[in-house]
Amino acid sequence: MPEEMKIGCARPTGGLVGEGVEKEKEKPIASIEEVSAMIQVGKKAPDFAAPAYYKGGFVSVKLSEYLGKWVLLCFYPGDFTFV
Amino acid sequence: MSIDSVFVHKMWNDNELSKMVKGRVPFPMLSDAGGKVGKAFGVFDEDAGVETRGRFIIDPEGVVQGYEVLTPPVGRNVQETIRQVQAFQLVRGSKGKEATPSGWKPGKLTLKPRPDLVGKVWEVWKTEMAFD
Numbered sequence: 001m002p003e004e005m006k007i008g009c010a011r012p013t014g015g016l017v018g019e020g021v022e023k024e025k026e027k028p029i030a031s032i033e034e035v036s037a038m039i040q041v042g043k044k045a046p047d048f049a050a051p052a053y054y055k056g057g058f059v060s061v062k063l064s065e066y067l068g069k070w071v072l073l074c075f076y077p078g079d080f081t082f083v
Numbered sequence: 084m085s086i087d088s089v090f091v092h093k094m095w096n097d098n099e100l101s102k103m104v105k106g107r108v109p110f111p112m113l114s115d116a117g118g119k120v121g122k123a124f125g126v127f128d129e130d131a132g133v134e135t136r137g138r139f140i141i142d143p144e145g146v147v148q149g150y151e152v153l154t155p156p157v158g159r160n161v162q163e164t165i166r167q168v169q170a171f172q173l174v175r176g177s178k179g180k181e182a183t184p185s186g187w188k189p190g191k192l193t194l195k196p197r198p199d200l201v202g203k204v205w206e207v208w209k210t211e212m213a214f215d
Contacts, residue, residue: 044146044147047145050084063145072141075126079095
């Protein structure tokens with residue numbers, strides 16, 4: 001019988017059954033390169049391009065197009081949650 | 084930015100957000116399906132498949148000046164974000180001659196770091212000033 005899902009602030013996701021534990025073991029330890037690639041204050045933000053909904057239309061937004069302006073970049077778990 | 088598609092962004096804006104803010108969302112609602120950008124910024128939760136509540140202040144040179152990352156159930160303090168942007172803008176405007184001490188808000192005292200200020204901060208800045 002399908003169980004009722006708890007509705008939280010994260011987007012509900014599924015996954016393969018019974019593989020969680022093994023997968024956990026296989027996870028490689030983060031390499032030094034990966035660690036150094038993380039965001040640091042005082043360092044440049046990685047440039048990206050992403051599709052966007054803006055003023056009623058669909059556009060492509062590139063971070064570097066905003067050079068010369070202050071940018072607030074906000075991530076959130078999903079639409080229809082708060083920010 | 085979230086992992087939702089631009090179509091879902093449109094539905095959210097048109098059906099809900101436009102009822103909260105006059106008109107519509109005034110900034111681009113970015114889509115990061117797959118979480119590639121979120122991974123680069125260290126905010127993508129691989130297990131849940133979503134981005135956490137990451138917020139980055141990026142200056143006109145493209146340099147990250149500050150960030151905050153929260154797990155999904157706790158919302159941000161937008162006023163604090165605005166305060167930080169105002170502080171970074173003041174510091175930048177002064178070309179680094181001024182600094183904003185703890186609790187600074189527009190109109191409050193700034194510090195001008197100089198050799199003669201060393202050990203004398205207590206004379207100009209009081210602990211109460213860290214609070215409103």
